[in-house]
Amino acid sequence: MLGMSDESKHRAAIHERVRQQHSSELAQDYVEAIHEILEGGSAVTISALQKVFGVSHVTVIRTLQRLQEQGLISGTKSKEISLTNEGRQVAERAIEKHALLKRFFEALGVSDTQADADAEGAEHHLSEETLEAIRRFLEQQG
Numbered sequence: 001m002l003g004m005s006d007e008s009k010h011r012a013a014i015h016e017r018v019r020q021q022h023s024s025e026l027a028q029d030y031v032e033a034i035h036e037i038l039e040g041g042s043a044v045t046i047s048a049l050q051k052v053f054g055v056s057h058v059t060v061i062r063t064l065q066r067l068q069e070q071g072l073i074s075g076t077k078s079k080e081i082s083l084t085n086e087g088r089q090v091a092e093r094a095i096e097k098h099a100l101l102k103r104f105f106e107a108l109g110v111s112d113t114q115a116d117a118d119a120e121g122a123e124h125h126l127s128e129e130t131l132e133a134i135r136r137f138l139e140q141q142g
Contacts, residue, residue, distance in 0.1 A: 025124040028094045035091035044081040097123040
């Protein structure tokens with residue numbers, strides 16, 4: 001970044017943040033789905049995850065292997081897929097952010113279905129500062 005202007009450095013930092021967010025987005029989506037399946041009282045299977053994400057068997061297996069390497073899940077070999085403590089924390093944080101953003105979009109007058117879809121995309125890309133501002137805004141609205 002030698003020879004870059006302050007503005008260029010700032011923009012490069014923003015793009016780097018977005019790249020990092022994209023890399024963790026898939027992991028967050030998977031652990032969130034696994035959490036929801038487990039909370040619903042069902043076993044987490046590859047076919048269940050295929051249905052959630054609309055992807056192939058191979059894609060699910062590869063993603064689960066990466067999640068296990070990252071320490072977010074366990075049991076991919078035994079077919080009893082579960083979340084580690086870290087995986088559960090990631091899932092609960094993603095669920096919390098999703099619910100907050102959905103409430104925010106609905107407060108703006110967005111339909112339930114669209115608010116849910118928009119929250120799914122936005123939950124991965126907003127800073128903690130922005131999320132906290134949204135939280136405060138919603139508290140003020142009552």
